[in-house]
Amino acid sequence: MRAVHDLVGEMPRTPTIQEHAAIGDGRSVALVARDGALDWLCWPVFDSPAIFAGLLDPERGGAWRIGPIGPARVTRRYRDDTNVLETRFETPSGVAVLTDLMCVEDATPRPHSSHELLRRVACERGHVEIELVFAPRPAFGRHPPRLQPTGHLGLRCEVGAMLHALHGERPVEVVDQRAVARFVLAAGDAAAFSLTYDDDIAAIPLLGAHACERIEATCRAWRRWLSPLTYDGPDRDVVVRGLLATKLLSFAPSGAVIAAATTSLPERVGADLNWDYRFCWLRDASFTARAFFDLGFHDDAVAFCGWLLHTTRLTRPELRILYDVYGRPPASEEELPELAGYRGSRPVRIRNGASTQLQLDCYGEVLDAATWLHANAGLDREIEKLLADFGGFVLANWRRPDHGIWEERGAPRHRTHSRVLSWVALDRLLQLRARGLARRIDLDAVARSRAEIRDDIVAHAWNPAIASYTDVYGSSTLDASVLLLPWYGFEDARSTRMAATYRAIAQRLCAGPGLYWRNEDGLRVGEGAFGICSAWVVDYLVRAERHAEARAVFDAFVRCANDVGLFGEEVDPATREALGNFPQAYTHVGLLSAALALARRPAQVARAGGAR
Amino acid sequence: MNVGAWLVWGLGATIVLTTLLAGSQGLGLTRMNLPYVLGAMVTTDRDRAKVLGIAMHVVNGWVFSAVYVAAFHVWGGPAWWKGALVGAVHAAFVLVVVMPALPGMHPRMASETRGPTVVRGLEPPGFLAMHYGARTPVSVVLAHVVFGIILGTFYRA
Numbered sequence: 034m035r036a037v038h039d040l041v042g043e044m045p046r047t048p049t050i051q052e053h054a055a056i057g058d059g060r061s062v063a064l065v066a067r068d069g070a071l072d073w074l075c076w077p078v079f080d081s082p083a084i085f086a087g088l089l090d091p092e093r094g095g096a097w098r099i100g101p102i103g104p105a106r107v108t109r110r111y112r113d114d115t116n117v118l119e120t121r122f123e124t125p126s127g128v129a130v131l132t133d134l135m136c137v138e139d140a141t142p143r144p145h146s147s148h149e150l151l152r153r154v155a156c157e158r159g160h161v162e163i164e165l166v167f168a169p170r171p172a173f174g175r176h177p178p179r180l181q182p183t184g185h186l187g188l189r190c191e192v193g194a195m196l197h198a199l200h201g202e203r204p205v206e207v208v209d210q211r212a213v214a215r216f217v218l219a220a221g222d223a224a225a226f227s228l229t230y231d232d233d234i235a236a237i238p239l240l241g242a243h244a245c246e247r248i249e250a251t252c253r254a255w256r257r258w259l260s261p262l263t264y265d266g267p268d269r270d271v272v273v274r275g276l277l278a279t280k281l282l283s284f285a286p287s288g289a290v291i292a293a294a295t296t297s298l299p300e301r302v303g304a305d306l307n308w309d310y311r312f313c314w315l316r317d318a319s320f321t322a323r324a325f326f327d328l329g330f331h332d333d334a335v336a337f338c339g340w341l342l343h344t345t346r347l348t349r350p351e352l353r354i355l356y357d358v359y360g361r362p363p364a365s366e367e368e369l370p371e372l373a374g375y376r377g378s379r380p381v382r383i384r385n386g387a388s389t390q391l392q393l394d395c396y397g398e399v400l401d402a403a404t405w406l407h408a409n410a411g412l413d414r415e416i417e418k419l420l421a422d423f424g425g426f427v428l429a430n431w432r433r434p435d436h437g438i439w440e441e442r443g444a445p446r447h448r449t450h451s452r453v454l455s456w457v458a459l460d461r462l463l464q465l466r467a468r469g470l471a472r473r474i475d476l477d478a479v480a481r482s483r484a485e486i487r488d489d490i491v492a493h494a495w496n497p498a499i500a501s502y503t504d505v506y507g508s509s510t511l512d513a514s515v516l517l518l519p520w521y522g523f524e525d526a527r528s529t530r531m532a533a534t535y536r537a538i539a540q541r542l543c544a545g546p547g548l549y550w551r552n553e554d555g556l557r558v559g560e561g562a563f564g565i566c567s568a569w570v571v572d573y574l575v576r577a578e579r580h581a582e583a584r585a586v587f588d589a590f591v592r593c594a595n596d597v598g599l600f601g602e603e604v605d606p607a608t609r610e611a612l613g614n615f616p617q618a619y620t621h622v623g624l625l626s627a628a629l630a631l632a633r634r635p636a637q638v639a640r641a642g643g644a645r
Numbered sequence: 646m647n648v649g650a651w652l653v654w655g656l657g658a659t660i661v662l663t664t665l666l667a668g669s670q671g672l673g674l675t676r677m678n679l680p681y682v683l684g685a686m687v688t689t690d691r692d693r694a695k696v697l698g699i700a701m702h703v704v705n706g707w708v709f710s711a712v713y714v715a716a717f718h719v720w721g722g723p724a725w726w727k728g729a730l731v732g733a734v735h736a737a738f739v740l741v742v743v744m745p746a747l748p749g750m751h752p753r754m755a756s757e758t759r760g761p762t763v764v765r766g767l768e769p770p771g772f773l774a775m776h777y778g779a780r781t782p783v784s785v786v787l788a789h790v791v792f793g794i795i796l797g798t799f800y801r802a
Binding site for chain 1: 670673676678681682687691758762764765766769777
């Protein structure tokens with residue numbers, strides 16, 4: 034991972050999205066900026082109200098900073114093959130290292146809290162004066178914080194029956210609803226601080242050597258999780274970080290994968306393209322399932338597909354486009370007008386209004402993932418019925434216009450990507466039938482409709498005037514999602530039409546080396562380049578046997594990662610910094626898929642198109 | 646003493662009491678989880694402690710219901726209001742006497758004044774169990790009064 038050096042502490046400023054690293058415990062994620070400020074945390078689960086949301090409003094959102102007083106040169110890294118973050122501050126007087134993690138394992142025979150966020154700062158050389166400022170602002174700042182020092186029971190912040198308790202190895206003073214401390218560490222000194230969450234009877238954490246044991250135990254747990262990795266190609270760093278980031282965004286009890294850890298980080302700074310991504314999109318299903326299976330993470334893939342199929346039973350035969358980690362549709366979208374938004378990007382929204390849109394591509398995604406599940410782990414009879422019901426819905430509705438992959442909030446339209454995914458849904462049903470499953474489907478009707486959809490796409494999605502597949506029937510606008518046609522097995526990547534389509538997209542949607550706008554709407558409104566589109570381009574080029582070009586795009590895009598290898602949803606083509614919610618599972622899963630494609634021979638990739 | 650009635654209504658009242666306390670926790674009124682406190686006496690695994698604690702709590706409730714039944718016999722027979730009164734006294738005793746003394750009895754509970762230690766890491770309840778949330782006494786009193794009302798209403802000597 035490349036090292037990035039900068040100075041912090043010279044003047045107050047708001048850290049950018051790019052400057053954050055993520056830690057988590059499979060239920061929640063915290064973001065830590067380069068200056069040691071932890072300014073994003075939702076407890077107890079990903080979509081809970083934030084206790085620290087300084088990323089969205091430095092004044093009202095709350096943060097917890099541990100870092101040196103005065104300027105420091107900063108470098109960061111994750112400990113090898115873990116989600117344990119180390120931030121190294123080099124000051125004129127000495128060097129201190131801050132270790133941040135959420136504990137995922139503790140072997141000691143004593144009670145543990147439901148959640149523990151552990152921060153340990155140690156001085157390696159010289160002496161360093163450290164400042165701690167702990168300013169929780171529960172419920173996005175809507176709940177007034179009441180900090181109660183209770184001696185060895187910790188500094189408590191109660192919200193209803195929920196308890197946040199800060200324990201530390203240095204005394205803190207409560208001033209104006211903040212806990213502050215200043216202390217000097219000499220070489221060899223260390224101080225650990227633990228923030229716990231409990232809605233049950235709390236456990237009081239031990240610090241000192243016990244904190245070090247929990248750090249090591251957590252490192253071991255992450256490395257153990259990573260041990261099934263089968264990838265041994267040239268992009269191991271990208272693959273490892275992508276897997277660990279995706280795992281951070283996975284809900285451990287169920288296997289559900291949320292899109293990103295945050296809400297309302299803007300797709301365009303200062304604008305209103307700010308959405309809540311702390312939910313699970315069915316759209317990501319196919320890429321996620323394939324990536325987990327192909328990299329050797331069989332249990333995670335099965336858990337994810339199991340969650341997917343269990344969740345979708347509740348709304349069968351119709352699918353919502355997104356669910357929370359428990360499989361419930363989110364409540365109505367709400368704006369938080371009291372928050373200033375990231376660099377003035379308002380409104381801040383919680384929950385997601387797109388959940389009620391008709392997006393026909395979801396059916397193809399779920400059926401594709403289920404087909405992979407069958408090939409790798411089998412399906413039970415109840416799931417077969419469920420899949421047949423989804424197929425029935427597609428048979429009855431594939432001609433309808435919808436809101437599509439980008440969830441546009443205008444009138445529904447006939448979209449190429451959605452129509453292709455309707456084809457995928459029926460194609461996968463027929464594949465399952467050929468394997469002796471999906472016996473309830475009307476074979477003739479499904480085969481006939483699959484052929485009709487193909488004819489429909491071939492006739493209406495191709496625009497001879499611009500020599501490209503278009504985003505919407507009858508239009509002349511481009512969309513990078515049509516590069517997925519070979520991925521789903523709809524069309525050979527080496528076909529004349531796909532070659533021409535790629536040429537048009539490369540000319541009109543390329544935002545710079547390795548970067549692509551999602552479509553011409555995105556270009557018009559000034560969004561960033563979508564990371565997932567770069568992954569689609571790499572996959573397309575490998576399938577088209579243009580390996581060198583694929584490698585160039587991949588390498589250029591990977592250089593847009595932040596200093597610890599994380600990506601947001603988008604990249605600003607001008608600054609190459611992250612935009613949108615962060616870190617973004619879809620971008621990382623796309624990169625996993627692209628790295629796998631690059632590691633295979635082209636003929637193998639072509640065979641991997643469609644389902645297994 | 647009608648042993649059959651005591652066994653049936655003692656169990657029924659205990660199940661209602663346990664459900665009310667768990668419901669209070671689920672609704673965010675309190676963090677107190679008596680089955681967990683009991684189960685944590687024998688295991689450090691939080692999930693296992695809750696399961697074991699439910700069984701221990703049911704047995705405890707059964708035993709305590711015998712005290713209610715004895716009180717009814719001494720007091721001229723059962724009545725719902727007598728049950729409520731005994732329940733209120735029981736709750737007050739638990740909150741004022743038992744809870745603050747719990748760290749001295751529980752092998753994994755931290756002391757108010759010392760620790761925590763490697764073994765003793767559970768948060769102590771404090772006076773009126775207020776460390777588990779300011780509304781904890783309300784849910785405890787309510788649950789025990791209902792416990793007593795059930796016994797006073799349905800137990801027949």
